[in-house]
Amino acid sequence: MxxxxxxxxxxxxxxxxxxxxxxxxxxxxxxxxxxxxxxxxxxxxxxxxxxxxxxxxxxxxxxxxxxxxxxxxxxxxxxxxxxxxxxxxxxxxxxxxxxxxxxxxxxxxxxxxxxLTAEEFFQDDLLSIFLYEQIGESKFRALAKKYSQSKSILNGSNEITKDFLEVFKLNNNDLINTPSQVADVQSDFNGGSDKKKVTLDAEKVPQLDWEFLVDRVDQLYKISADDLLENQELILSLHAFYDIDENVLSNLIGSTANIVTNKIDPVRLKKAVQDRFEKNSNISLRQQVKEEVETPANDNNLDRSEQLLISQAKKLRPAEFLAAEKQRSNGFPGTVESNALRKMAMKAIMPTAVLNILVHYILQTSPTLQLPLMETVANDWQQNNVKTPEDALKRINDFQNRPRNPKQRYNKPRRIEQATDWSKVKAKVPNKKNSATEKNDLQDRLRKLRNKDN
Missing domain, CATH: 1.10.10 (Arc Repressor Mutant, subunit A)
Structure with missing residues (x-):
């Protein structure tokens, strides 16, 4: 180029x-x-x-x-x-x-x-494979060994790390009531980021009673409050994304905990929550998808199918919407797809209904959701001020009807800032279910990277 x-x-x-x-x-x-x-x-x-x-x-x-x-x-x-x-x-x-x-x-x-961090770099298919081809196997393995971190040395050890308040003493009143001077300074930094821990619409997700959850998990499963606090972000995201109440959540935490250490196992917990959702969605959503939706007057020049889509997007949580979309095509939401959707929801970059339209759009031409492609489309929508599901449909129609540039291509979809030819990016997303297809896609992308100077 x-x-x-x-x-x-x-x-x-x-x-x-x-x-x-x-x-x-x-x-x-x-x-x-x-x-x-x-x-x-x-x-x-x-x-x-x-x-x-x-x-x-x-x-x-x-x-x-x-x-x-x-x-x-x-x-x-x-x-x-x-x-x-x-x-x-x-x-x-x-x-x-x-x-x-x-x-x-x-x-x-x-x-x-x-x-990227070394871990992120080596987990990236394009970067790690391209580095491998540039430096050879022996040097690649040496670098991987240099940056890998083994925690096996911690096996069998007892942590004796002191907490902050065990070392530093503060006035009890200051702990309960933050001094006004500190609060004033803190307020100056609150506007630095628009990201939130839990991103689904607050009015649609009941607040989690954290104290009740801590007490219940302690009484039933003897899991400490500190361990719960260490996994608080994950617990809150699962509660918000899947709308699980404290009783169900505590049972899932207890049933998936490590029986040796009696600590929360994040991987098993996420899988248990996903399995529970998939099982329940097969029963409840099948009937919900078949329900007729009463559509309003066509004020926005939307046809009936578009109005039905928007109604479903506004009514369902992302996990439910994904399950409904997959059922329409006689499929089911896989674990990788659900994890990608949950990560996207937790980024707090678009309303729930807009995220649902994004899911619908991607599944029209791709059998599965992939996080890099979702980020690419979301990036474009954010830059083009897409705030509502109606805006999202308009952006899709405008994009599909605009002249295409056959030479336009992007090497790394998750870094794209400009409006992107999404269909071409989708063709580069590896399908984890087919290793042969994934290998061919990677080789094609690597060949294009090598020829980018020509």
Missing amino acids: SASNFESDKFTPLVGYWCLPSGHLNDDDRHILTDLYLPILGIESFSLYLLLWEKVPNKELVSQRKSHADLMSLLGIDLRRFYQARIKAEALGLIRTYQKKDEIGPYYIYQLIEP
């Missing part, structure tokens, strides 16, 4: 740039970049990424931005090589590039993304 194919008339050395950090690049990140990313990036792309981190502004104003000529001079490369270096970093999810214009002129914003 050459620069002339994309930006030749806009991207010149005189155009300015501005760096926007996302997090902080620490020493561990630099080790991972050198060991895992450098063989794929190449030296020019690797150097560009590190240089942009050094150019993150401190007290400068955006009106005082430098030009790309400054970067190219430091790197000793021309415009075309700079562009190739940049898009490699983009394809690996290290840079997100935006265009903007003010009274001074056009400029580029480079949002710098921290590299």
Whole structure:
């Protein structure tokens, strides 16, 4: 891919740039970049990424931005090589590039993304396989061994770690009533993130009585309150996503706990909740899907099928909606699909009804849900201000009716920020149920990665 194919008339050395950090690049990140990313990036792309981190502004104003000529001079490369270096970093999810214009002129914003952790990197099919092919088996195994962490040494040990309040003493009144000065400062940081622990509509999900749950689990199964607190986020998400009350939840926690340590087993708990839901959904949803929905007047130029879809999307929780959609095609919601949907719901980026429309859209052309594709579509919808299920249907129709660019492709769907050709991304999502198909898909994607410079 050459620069002339994309930006030749806009991207010149005189155009300015501005760096926007996302997090902080620490020493561990630099080790991972050198060991895992450098063989794929190449030296020019690797150097560009590190240089942009050094150019993150401190007290400068955006009106005082430098030009790309400054970067190219430091790197000793021309415009075309700079562009190739940049898009490699983009394809690996290290840079997100935006265009903007003010009274001074056009400029580029480079949002710098921290590299994946070593665990995330090796679990990523594309990255790990491409690294393997770049450095060979022996070096690949050596790097995997370097970054793997074994916890087997902890087997048979007794933890004696002290809690905060065992070491530090605070005024009892301050523990109960937060000092006003502290509360004022805390309020200054509350607006930093829009994410929530539990993302389903609050009015549709009854609040979990945590104290009752703690008491019941302690009395029946002798599981400590500390262990429950350690798994609080998982418990709250299961309660919200599947709408499980305290009695059922406590029984599931107790029946799946580790009988040796008497601690919660998160993996078994999630599987038990999913199995229970699948069993119940086969009974209750089959009748629910067949119910006729009374549709309102067609004020939004929606046909009857679209109105029925929106009504179901507003009425059902995501888990129920997925089960209903799968039953319509004589299928069933698999564990991988349910986990992907639950993770998506917990991201707090769209209302429940919109998430249900997203599920419906993806299942029209794909037999299963995959988290990377869901994130890609959700990213596009968020950028296009999709707030309601009606907005989602309109966005789908607009997207399907727009002219297609056959050359448009994306190497890593979960990092995409621009509107994406979803059908092409779906073709790249591996089907975990068919290992041969998955292998062919990966080989096809790797071949495209290798040819991206041609």
